[in-house]
Amino acid sequence: MRRLAVSLAGLTAVAIAVSGFAPGPSAAEPPAPVDAGPSYYSFKLPVGVTVADLVRDGYDITHGHASRPTLVATPAEVDQLRDRGVVVGKTGSVYQPVVRATSDAAGTTYYGGYHTAAGHEQHNAAVTAAHPALVKLYDIGDSWKKAKGQGGHDIQALCITKRTTGDCALDSTGQKPKLVLHSQIHAREIATGEIAYRWIDLLVTSYGKDPEITSLLDTRELWVIPIANPDGVDVVASNPDEPVLQRKNLDNARGGCPVSDAGVDLNRNSSFQWNVREGEPCDETYPGTMAMSEPETVAVQGLLDKIFRDTKGGVTEPAAAGTTGIFLTLHSFGNDILAPYAYTGTAAPDRAALVALGKKMGALNGYPVSTGGGGVGYLAPGTTDDWLYGTRGVPSYTFEIGPDSGSCGGFFPAYSCFSNTLWPAQKPALLYAARAAGAPYGKLP
Ligand SMILES: [Zn+2]
Known part of the structure; x- marks a missing residue:
């Protein structure tokens, strides 16, 4: 606003x-x-x-x-x-008519069924307790409010796999290729956290029943960061019928911004190509006072830094042969898959391979693939996916979930749309990404 x-x-x-x-x-x-x-x-x-x-x-x-x-x-x-x-x-x-869910009253859901940050935390604890052989839950750092002693949240990450010795370690020694799903870094993009929630449930309930998913859990580490910006999600969910358009975290140190305009854009705050010119403190793309200034960025980048090997050379050098893993960061909206780089219109060194893999996923969720600032018409320095691809070579993508408008589109799609169209469209693409994480630059499945 x-x-x-x-x-x-x-x-x-x-x-x-x-x-x-x-x-x-x-x-x-x-x-x-x-x-x-x-x-x-x-x-x-x-x-x-x-x-x-x-x-x-x-x-x-x-x-x-x-x-x-x-x-x-x-x-x-x-x-x-x-x-x-x-x-x-x-x-x-912006708002669709809401059919209230009974869980809305308990504060675990809002807007007809979308999960609050507290709802996600309960869910993460519950699936970890119910499936100890499959799920390891990590506290990877603090939200801004928690870091300031003002309440707030831990940033949580789950590692889902049929665990054997050495799996889900917080280092890069693990033998299983990794798919990381990263959601709701932009708090108002509410379908994204919900996709993570369904993905977690799909994986833990299908092990031993669905042969494909059983095989994936036997051979992959499936990491999920369901809510990368929980303070922001608290603001969004504070009005359950008409969620608040909060995009950024709640760092108001450079104050003076009205409600929903305060904060740092966590997807402009990474330590890769961070650019001070991205905006003023109240702008939606304000990058913070310096790269990695925000505890949420430190938490997510810190995890990825630990679990992926640092084998890539400079910005213009391609990924090392044998690079494994895929990183998907979910955003809304636009029905798009965006591949690196976002900070420049110049093609990434692995552009052809990134597009080829992107198109395989796009064939499943129906999204076209664009690359970089040149592809999407604007530059976005300091993004999470640019950082991971640019420094580790891991193929990293932004999925822009949902159409621009309509009852299933925008920031706040009706929950029935989420269940009926948005989640079913992403599920096969996520399963494909999990398979492809074994050799993302090799022969694709
Ligand atoms: Zn976004």
Whole structure:
């Protein structure tokens, strides 16, 4: 949300009329029902105004897909943009009608079934207790609030495998290739944590029953970081019917930002190609005061640093022969697979192999593969996947889950859509990635 606008918290008390599509701006349209909340918009800029200008002015522009950047704005913000000559057309509503789940009342779910950070933690503990031979649970570090003694959370990671001696060690001596699934680093991208939750359940309940999954657990370490930004998820879930659009962590040390605009973008905070020019403290892509300034980044990067061998040369050198493992970081939205590099339009040294593997996964979830800043139309320095590929050579991908809008799209898809379409679409791609992790640069399965 634009930082000069009324904070979202102030708006949530207003009844939001959930409308369907209202395509195209038209001065002749009858007055819409009162709807002070945010919606998704496509936009066309007048000559002399760039997307970067609007981002600098605090507008929330999200790059779901290269050709279709999406504006998330309130009607007041839309009026301001129209005054500047921007042509703005509503493409969809941020919020979908909610069918409340009984677990919502207990605080373990929100928005009809999505799990809160506490819900994930209960789940992680429960599956670890129920499947001790398959699951090892790690506390890999603290959230920003926990590091500051303000409550907060541990960042949790699970290693799922049929454990034998040496498996799931916090070093790179393990013999089984690793797939790491990393979710909800951007708190408002709520389908991503839920995919991790279902993935965990699928793996632990299928061992010994499903031959393919049994074989995967016998031969792979399947690591999951279900919630990389739990403080942010607390904010998102604080309004269970109309989740808050919090993207970043809650580091408000460089204060003065309204609700949902504070924090550091953890996906611009890695120690690879970190770039101070990514934004001001209230911007959605604020990279922090320095690379790895945030405890959440330290936790995730610290884990990956331990479990993957450091065999790659410099930025422009290809991955070492025999590199194993795959890293998937889940985001929303755009129905895309993005392969490194994100920080530059220059092709990654392993571009052809990264695209080939990406296309195999894309054939299963229906997503096209784009590479790098050149491929997606914007540059993103300091991302988690660039860091892991750039320093370790592990094939690393961003999945942009879900369409740009509609009841199954955007940041907050209806939970029924999650169960009926979003999760079923990703499941085969994740299983494929687990298989391919054995020789991701070799002959692909
Ligand atoms: Zn994201």
